[in-house]
Amino acid sequence: MSIVKRCTIPKIDFDQLYVVNEEISYREIEGQILLLRPDDHFLYTVNGSGKFIWLEIVKRKPISTIAKNLAKKFNVSEEKAAKDVLKFVSELEKKEIIVKAKRR
Amino acid sequence: MGKYDNRIITFCVRGFPGTNRSLMNLEKTTGLSKHFILTSLNQYGPEIKFFINYIKTVKPKLVVFGAWSAIYEVLFKKLKGEKTQFGIYWTSSPGQVDISEEIDILSFLIKDPRIQHKLFANRELALSLSRHIKNVHYLPDTLILPLSGSKKSNYGSRQKGVVIISLFCSPFEYKRKNILNCLLAVSMLDINYVLYLNGLSKNIHYKNVLESLNIRYKDFGWMSYEKYQNILDKVDLGLQVSFAETFNHVVAEHIIRGIPVITSRMVPVMQNKSKQIKDKLIVDNPDNYLEIKGKIEHLIRNLHLRRKLGTMMLNQIRKENDNRIKSAIDVMYKIM
DSSP: OOOOOOOOOOOOOTTOOEEEOTTOEEEEETTEEEEEOTTOSSOEEEOTHHHHHHHHHHTTOOHHHHHHHHHHHHTOOHHHHHHHHHHHHHHHHHTTSEEEOOOO | OOOOOOSEEEEEETTOHHHHHHHHHHHHHHSSEEEEEEOOOOTTSHHHHHHHHHHHHHOOSEEEEESOOTTHHHHHHHTTTSSOEEEEEEOOOHHHHHHTTOHHHHHHHTTOTTOOEEEESSHHHHHHHHTTSTTEEEOOOOOOOOOTTTSOOOTTOOOOSOEEEEEOOOGGGGGGTTHHHHHHHHHTOOSOEEEEESSGGGSHHHHHHHHHTTOOEEEOOSOOHHHHHHHHTTOSEEEEOOSSOSOOHHHHHHHHTTOOEEEETTOGGGTTOOHHHHHHHEESOTTOHHHHHHHHHHHHTOHHHHHHHHHHHHHHHHHHHHHHHHHHHHHHHHHO
């Protein structure tokens, strides 16, 4: 007997825009982004490529543009850049640091 | 920047786990403060700069420092002229101050005119100082307890042949935790045990003693709070036979899980407990390892008694905690 599993591949929306959750405090200090979540007792520090992605998010750029710019900035393939952006964005979204922007 | 509604913001450097635990619990149990842990001692680093900016933006009524660190001086200096008042939260008992050689810091803090509110976790110390110094308050430790009947303790339900005994303390506490007596007691046990530690064996002197006494131990080193909680769940019996204490969150965290802890009379969280609990768990003479050994053996051989004591302690601490939270809220409203 064969078992057929139904798999659902999550659809990635490369045009998606994100905004910083208004409950989050953040500052750029000495080249690092410092974030504070309301329920946390520690600061989060973002630097390197994470900082670059963060600044692009703040500028309200879609995932596809962020990935392209990241690839250019760090001289990596767009495919790898897209993977890194998605990973970082999904971490921030999971921690409710950023939320999906409403479409107009 | 985001906004919080908290009128009291508390800070403590990472090196004081007990004080941080007290202030985190205070945040959750009263809802009147917000606590931050300073992970860097760099007076010019980004973290402290962030918080200076944060306080200037949020404008809390009061900033309270847990214990003391030189990095707090930066906040005093940079926030001079702001309307925010300052306070300290001192958790050591008088005995602990002497044993841990903290008298230089305490004597400076109680006279510091920049500190408007002096909050003490030790009732007796607060009571005495308040007779001579203005704005001294007793701010009790509070606990986050599981809701009554929400989760049954699985204490003693594990099937295993090895008894797990804990001896948890931070390096700052070694002087007052009576460690050598506890190690001597454990080394004399005639049962299959493992002693769980959180860094003691990193100290070369204690490592030598552990090895010389052939103590079977497992040292987890510094643990995240999540890992610490998971490890605690495996413990059968705790050891906290201290020479001096303020509250002892380690004992409280065992009690919450229904795990009995052998202590000395100096552990405040064990005060006001019933005679039966005191008889079975409190050592009369902490400097007598044979007494500690006797208590361990009696409890290890009697799982039913351990379960009963664990349940009784949890019920008693629940009642006490309600009163502690009420007192803490009263004090916090008074100083806001």
